[in-house]
Amino acid sequence: MNTSLLLQLLVNGVIVGMLYGIVAMCFVLIYKSTQVVNFAQGEFVVLGAWVCLSLVVSLGLPFWLAFIFSLVFMMIFGILVQxxxxxxxxxxxxxxxxxxxxxxxxxxxxTMNWIFGNNAVRFPQVFDQATVSIGGLNVETAYLMSLVLSLVVMGLFFWFFQYSRWGLAMRATAWNQQIAQSLGISVGRVFAMAWAISAVVSGIAGVVIGLVSAVSNSLAIIGIKVFPAVIVGGLDSIVGAIIGGLTIGILENLAEFVDGQYLHVGNMYSVAPFYVLLIILMIKPYGLFGTPDIERV
Amino acid sequence: MAHVPNPRPTGDFRVSYAADRTLFKTRNETYFVIAGVLLVALAPLFFGGYVLSQLILIGIYAIAALGLNVLTGMTGQISLGHGAFFGFGAFASAWIASRGIPVMFAIPLAGVMTMAVGMVFGIPAARLKGLYLAIATLASQYILEDFFARADWFTGGTYGSLAETASFFGYQLDSDASYLYLVLFWVIVSFVGVANLARTRDGRALVAVRDHYLSAEIMGINLTKYRILSFGISSFFAGIGGALYGHYLGFVSGEGFTILLSIEFLAMIIIGGLGSVSGSLLGAAFILLLPQAMEIFANAVATVVPAIAQGTAYIKQMSVGAAIILFLVLEPEGLVHRWRLMRASWKLYPFSH
Structure with a gap:
């Protein structure tokens, strides 16, 4: 058994899983507050990455400025879509x-294929140091940033929904639209806001993934990978989405490990999550943290 | 579905239940359908390869779309894996034919095989509905795609497999003109079959499951049975369509049966009209011809604006996406509904009701 490879894959799994978790969170946010399943979530991710990249490359903006601009763009885009x-x-x-x-x-x-081309493009060097040494372990700065940003986004989500006025309004709307409306909450605005937040956070995830690997249209597959994650966690649970994302990220890499070391069937990496998805749907259709939909006649 | 007035001709009274449940509502409708079939049957006399190949493809896609319409339109269950079942039918038929069974029998056998596979993947449907079901079928799409790439004995793996030419009692159906008749035969069988299904107890049970599954269950309809049955019927037609497609091209490779094809099938039935038998045909024709029309259009524009030229392939895909969105926002009931409105206003002219 190859322990160092296993460890490497596990670390990969956690980092990728965090990103899955973030995108899954956006997905759940939209579903929870507007009852829409967003099959274009993956494209949102890619769009954010492309916008940021082209601002950096063609306009020569500094990375952080381009990042903020692309988030503003994603916000407007999300609202327009809604x-x-x-x-x-x-x-x-x-x-x-x-x-x-x-x-x-x-x-x-x-449209993105047309405008940005079919090739994968790498970000120019963004960080001064490619790797950072933590306790003797060399970690790529991009990975570290991905982890930190994921945690920050999760923290912000938590704060927003728990303590802010609008977060409360969104929770109220998710719980019962009519009652929320009768309490003076503008449901239309809440809907637009859900899409805006979701698009912005997807954009963040896109830029981070772009930094870690490269920007290409095939990144949109993350929008499909999100489905196993949200099904594991439950379609309407934000905590579940993060846990589901982590599970799927680690599971993918474990499947890769088991396949590479023992089974040699190939391609388990991309299919294993879907088998898990089917099994979970059979045993626990509402996921680990989802609310069962009980109908009374 | 919004109400569209459909006045019957004067003197056309229904005095028995049997008369009220006829396949065609009016005599003109019967003539219209027969004329349509005859026109297609005579097409090889007047048209060349291109038109014939389009007719064949429309027929093939219409059969598969019809299957999806049974599942989604009649039973109200969403499937994002129809393209993979279509592909399974193509591989299955090529495989059966390579065992020495004549293609004529391989096609329905492939349909039955696909039906069995569809019912297996339909088992989650017994417990799931709506979104969860959509996601479960998405999983079946990816699992089947993986299977196509993996199962060398069945699909030829990444190389794909050869599908024999169809023959009819020794007469090779290797030209477009002769293959058209085979497709036409299956189109008629499928469409008459599904139109009849809607009139039987089973068909009404499917509709009841769609309209309100709890009430349907209370009325004594076995939900599990009908949901899985509906998956079976739908995959049967997907399999037939796929088999015809495989033998038409003569070569089957897994790359064509992606999620995009599944989405196109869904687009066909939405644009044609959910739950409408004739809508499946209209939708298939629309989705097949739209990208080509857009290509001609883009090429025409490219003579003025050369920048468009390299985007032709993208414009084709964009047009499909845009068509789905525009139909959902502007005409959610599909082309059939638009046709009914036109017919009603024609019949009622100059009155509006």
């Missing part, structure tokens, strides 16, 4: 809403 595309579909059956976001995802994919 207002233009999803507001007319409020009250339509589930399938229409799902298809609308699927249509959006196809459209965004093609």
């Amino acid at each position: 207002v233009i595309l999803l507001r007319p579909l409020v009250g339509e059956p589930v399938i229409s809403v799902i298809m609308a976001t699927i249509g959006l995802s196809i459209f965004m994919q093609a």
